[in-house]
Amino acid sequence: GEDVEQSLFLSVREGDSSVINCTYTDSSSTYLYWYKQEPGAGLQLLTYIFSNMDMKQDQRLTVLLNKKDKHLSLRIADTQTGDSAIYFCAERESKGATNKLIFGTGTLLAVQP
Amino acid sequence: SQTIHQWPATLVQPVGSPLSLECTVEGTSNPNLYWYRQAAGRGLQLLFYSVGIGQISSEVPQNLSASRPQDRQFILSSKKLLLSDSGFYLCAWIPRRGHSYEQYFGPGTRLTVT
Numbered sequence: 001g002e003d004v005e006q007s008l009f010l011s012v013r014e015g016d017s018s019v020i021n022c023t024y025t026d027s028s029s030t031y032l033y034w035y036k037q038e039p040g041a042g043l044q045l046l047t048y049i050f051s052n053m054d055m056k057q058d059q060r061l062t063v064l065l066n067k068k069d070k071h072l073s074l075r076i077a078d079t080q081t082g083d084s085a086i087y088f089c090a091e092r093e094s095k096g097a098t099n100k101l102i103f104g105t106g107t108l109l110a111v112q113p
Numbered sequence: 114s115q116t117i118h119q120w121p122a123t124l125v126q127p128v129g130s131p132l133s134l135e136c137t138v139e140g141t142s143n144p145n146l147y148w149y150r151q152a153a154g155r156g157l158q159l160l161f162y163s164v165g166i167g168q169i170s171s172e173v174p175q176n177l178s179a180s181r182p183q184d185r186q187f188i189l190s191s192k193k194l195l196l197s198d199s200g201f202y203l204c205a206w207i208p209r210r211g212h213s214y215e216q217y218f219g220p221g222t223r224l225t226v227t
Contacts, residue, residue: 031214042203042218043157050213086155092214098162098170099145099207099214106155 002026004104006089011110018076020107022089027070029091033101034063034074037086046074046087076109084111115140119204119219127227132177132191134222136204139185144206146187147216148179151201163187199226 003025012018024032030051035043049056049063049072056063062075076083086106093100120135138144148160159172161179169179176195180188187204201223205216 033215035218040221040223042220043205045215045217048213048215088157098164099216100147100159100162101216103157 002029002091002093002102004089004091004102006087006104006107008105009108009110011112012079013112014079014081016079018074018079018083018109018111020074020076020087020089020109022072022074022104024070024072024089024091024102026091026094026102027067028094030094031092032063032065032072033090033092034061035088035090035103037088037106039085043088079109079111081111081113084109115206115208115217117204117206117217117219119202119222121222122220123223123225125225125227126194128196129193132189132194132198132224134189134202134224136187136189136219137185138206141206141208142184144185144208146181147205148187148189149203149205151203151221153200157203161189194226196226199224 006022033048034046036046037043047058047061049065060077064073086108088106089104090101116139118137145164147162149157151157163169163181166181177191201221203221204219207216
């Protein structure tokens with residue numbers, strides 16, 4: 001079945017760039033997503049990318065997609081302490097019409113002041 | 114604008130007691146609705162999804178059930194809670210006609226079974 005993997009933890013200094021990586025298995029996925037979860041809260045959609053794109057930029061966020069390697073990354077420029085959270089990568093399941101998402105286990109981003 | 118509500122925000126229940134968690138969506142019609150559980154440690158497990166009133170699909174066998182009595186209402190239930198039902202329950206929706214299929218999440222319900 002489909003699987004999405006992420007590293008568990010990333011620590012950066014305030015002002016540096018953060019790069020969170022994700023690999024997925026379903027080569028037919030049409031959409032891939034990044035979500036942010038702050039402590040005790042629901043998931044907040046940050047951005048998504050369509051599979052025919054290589055890159056998408058949205059303010060401080062840059063998403064890179066390498067379809068050949070099934071690798072997705074999220075770069076956060078000028079990381080702030082408010083960016084500390086868990087970041088989830090997700091892919092849309094390509095089979096069926098139920099629009100299910102397959103989530104990774106999340107990467108905890110710790111921003112040091 | 115669309116919003117999603119979950120009720121209650123936190124719940125502490127004894128083993129063997131019943132459960133009812135509610136999710137409602139405003140500002141849209143005919144959404145796909147989803148229930149997830151997030152256990153300690155992060156991963157999200159899809160429990161149920163619904164594409165319409167009365168239509169429920171279960172992803173994993175478990176002690177829980179779901180119902181969709183109205184278009185924008187999704188309920189998660191149990192007749193007798195187990196300790197293993199503890200977790201953070203998240204409801205999500207997508208617009209039926211959405212072109213990028215992104216899911217929007219509610220604030221969640223923290224359930225502790227004692």
